[in-house]
Amino acid sequence: MRGTFLEIRPRALTDNARRARALANGARVFAMVKANGYGHGLGLAARAFANAVDGLGVAVIEEAQALRHLGLAHPVLVAEGFFDADELALASRLHAEVVVHSPWQVDLLAARPAPLGVWLKVNTGMNRLGMAPDLARAQAARLRAIPGVRLLGVMSHFACADAEDDTFTDHQLAIADTLAKELNVPLSAANSAALIRYPEARARRVRPGIMLYGSSPFPWRSAADLQLAVTQRFSARLIAINPIQAGDTVGYGATWRADAPGRIGVVAVGYGDGYPRHAPSGTPVAVNGHRTRLVGRVSMDMITVDLTGLDARVGDAVELWGDTVAVDEVAAACGTISYELFCQVTGRPVRVIAE
Numbered sequence: 526m527r528g529t530f531l532e533i534r535p536r537a538l539t540d541n542a543r544r545a546r547a548l549a550n551g552a553r554v555f556a557m558v559k560a561n562g563y564g565h566g567l568g569l570a571a572r573a574f575a576n577a578v579d580g581l582g583v584a585v586i587e588e589a590q591a592l593r594h595l596g597l598a599h600p601v602l603v604a605e606g607f608f609d610a611d612e613l614a615l616a617s618r619l620h621a622e623v624v625v626h627s628p629w630q631v632d633l634l635a636a637r638p639a640p641l642g643v644w645l646k647v648n649t650g651m652n653r654l655g656m657a658p659d660l661a662r663a664q665a666a667r668l669r670a671i672p673g674v675r676l677l678g679v680m681s682h683f684a685c686a687d688a689e690d691d692t693f694t695d696h697q698l699a700i701a702d703t704l705a706k707e708l709n710v711p712l713s714a715a716n717s718a719a720l721i722r723y724p725e726a727r728a729r730r731v732r733p734g735i736m737l738y739g740s741s742p743f744p745w746r747s748a749a750d751l752q753l754a755v756t757q758r759f760s761a762r763l764i765a766i767n768p769i770q771a772g773d774t775v776g777y778g779a780t781w782r783a784d785a786p787g788r789i790g791v792v793a794v795g796y797g798d799g800y801p802r803h804a805p806s807g808t809p810v811a812v813n814g815h816r817t818r819l820v821g822r823v824s825m826d827m828i829t830v831d832l833t834g835l836d837a838r839v840g841d842a843v844e845l846w847g848d849t850v851a852v853d854e855v856a857a858a859c860g861t862i863s864y865e866l867f868c869q870v871t872g873r874p875v876r877v878i879a880e
């Protein structure tokens with residue numbers, strides 16, 4: 526057996542959801558499980574969170590449908606709402622709450638009224654989805670006139686809640702809060718970063734994602750420091766160990782050159798498994814609990830690591846991320862974020878569900 530594993534830890538997911546709930550200070554907690562539960566498995570993540578949260582959040586209606594097929598009757602928020610009239614009808618049948626971010630969605634609802642809970646998305650500076658406050662106000666009035674439609678709240682999304690400067694977030698929050706008060710409905714704005722950092726942004730409903738998966742939203746604070754549990758461990762085995770001489774190069778493109786004699790370990794994982802191809806030489810890995818580094822380019826089925834001075838044998842497990850090497854460290858080395866690493870693990874590694 527090749528021994529390339531993605532171990533998922535339901536108990537850690539539950540622990541992190543409880544941590545989010547404790548931080549939420551009474552706000553309703555909707556756990557984001559979009560994109561296959563940030564790569565952990567939709568059903569597995571949703572079930573792990575189920576008893577610790579008030580609802581679940583997804584991006585698209587198919588994900589809400591999948592949750593219902595799994596037997597989860599929780600309130601479900603669909604963050605991108607419906608894309609057409611069929612999806613609108615489906616959302617209504619699934620009892621999903623949908624986000625309405627554009628007037629064309631209100632047009633569709635007005636043309637095909639259906640019983641539906643709606644969150645009105647206001648653009649407060651992200652300039653992605655959402656309507657400017659004046660437009661949102663006008664659309665709220667239209668929504669309230671449609672039979673069956675319930676305006677559940679105002680929603681906004683922060684652009685910079687993970688940045689050190691508060692100015693942008695304060696500004697966004699003020700706009701969203703004003704509109705929610707005017708319309709006399711609850712506000713939902715906080716993602717993980719805001720939930721942790723901006724108590725005033727917790728409002729009536731929070732939408733944590735990444736923190737539930739044991740990763741820190743902040744570049745300057747580790748997940749361990751935030752008391753978040755590790756929810757997945759990606760590992761693979763050493764399949765060869767070879768001596769190398771000073772001046773030898775390793776891998777495609779001969780991008781890494783040994784400056785002294787040493788030992789190179791070949792590990793059975795590559796970008797075909799979802800290990801990032803752009804991980805540079807120096808990216809941390811751990812062998813038998815000892816940290817070392819990737820050397821040379823990532824191939825489709827293999828990577829090469831520096832074993833010089835380490836006690837390691839063929840068959841030993843190498844941790845790519847998990848307990849010894851935080852996923853956030855690997856993400857930083859690769860110039861990306863843990864979200865992307867979680868989402869891009871392919872179907873090839875064997876999933877193992879921890880006790």
Ligand SMILES: *Cc1c(COP(=O)(O)O)cnc(C)c1O
Pocket residue numbers: 557559584604682715716717718732733734735736742
């Ligand atoms: C994904 C998502 C979140 C969660 O963000 P994190 O940074 O993962 O906490 C919150 N709100 C919306 C609308 C989202 O799409």
